[in-house]
Amino acid sequence: MEAKHLIGLEHLSIEDTAEIIDTGFIFRDILERPIKRIPTLTGKNILNLFFENSTRTKISFELAEKRLSADVTNFSASSSSVKKGESLKDTIQNIHSMKMDCVVMRHPVPGSCYQLTNYVDSVVVNAGDGTHEHPTQALLDMMSIKEKFGKIKGLNVGIVGDILHSRVALSNIFGLLKLGAKVRVCGPPHLIQRNIQELGVSVTYDVDELIEWADVVNVLRIQRERMGVGIIPSVREYRDFFGITRARLKNHKKEIVIMHPGPINRGVEIDSAVADCDQAIILNQVLNGVAVRMSVLYLLLGNNELEK
């Protein structure tokens, strides 16, 4: 692996992207064993630096780290000196003095992970930076697609929801296009970037058209905090126009694969019946999430050592 950090998929090479996903499958096998821990990263210190709430991503990273036998330190902004007014740079430099090998960071400001690489020698892994990127989510999505179809190239992947505010969507777009899939985004017009076609994706405002076209639909969470502030008028209206419902899927002959990065708002962007049906690979995504994060940490921390 060439990259030193995982900041986003935009600038990650095709080879590195494919290597992370392929190595992920090897870790997936290890997760099926009775003893799921391997000694590979023994003695490495990894810091999980979460300035934003997260359950799934944080647990997933923590599990991945522990299964690689790394030493894990957790930091969450709500219980730290950030509350006392400490700047990001100071927090990081303090932590850096504690000699961390790797920092996994989630931060509300886009670009903060890139900025972090200027202050520390450690390997930096982006666990979501504002509306910019969430690379490990996209990698696990792509791994799940590859698991289901055996390939990514040539597939039609739809992404439906709030594209504008979604780092998951952006990382997925970069990654999927890189590996040769076609991507079409769908959502309310004011929640899709005006020039998003320039990235190489197509746009539709009709979810039925998307379902007809796609092999896979990745359903994004509608963030309830955005409801009623003039962005989405109501939950019911959103469901009527963009919700993935049983009835909608039944109208199409082709059986498509449904993905969701979680947490699910049942009855809003996706129906309960759809989320629980065989077409949905949502829980597979969660398992692949641990595997792909093990892969990222293994490849980055292994690499780091090779160069010294």
Next chain:
Amino acid sequence: MNKNIILDSQNVENIITRISHEIVEKNYDMDDLCIVGIRSRGDMISERIVKKINKINNCNLKSGYIDVTFYRDDFMSNLGSHKIGPSNINFDVNNQNVILIDDVLYTGRTIKAAMDEIFSYGRPGSIELGVVIDRGHRELPIKANYIGKNIPTSKKENVHVNIKEVDGSDGVVLIK
């Protein structure tokens, strides 16, 4: 670089046949026996041994292969084995007599890693080791139970076991 062919394809074939017979001779209960090859090359050698034992004894031995990269203590400095592959053990190793198969026994670190990995699948009854070449220079207290040939080497030399499936033909080469 100076290449010396130490063993030709017939020698390698004879070694694999002999090791297969030795295993049969020593292990009477084939139900509790399983053969695990260490990637890469050990897996192919073990596959051949399994075929031979199945033929000799008219049985169906359990077998699998492992990639020990994740369990190595030196994986970060070991550039050569950075490209990892899957492991495949699709049987219960608990209380089984496991025979590990590798091409060359050198420092013993690969074998230690392989034993660690076997233990992640369960608690075997015993573990034995079979190798085509033992070249000495052990760094750990590890010893092979089945040895094709002892070849005294210096640390500057390198021993390669070539296998038909990947290298085109069988043979053992000493590189100075």
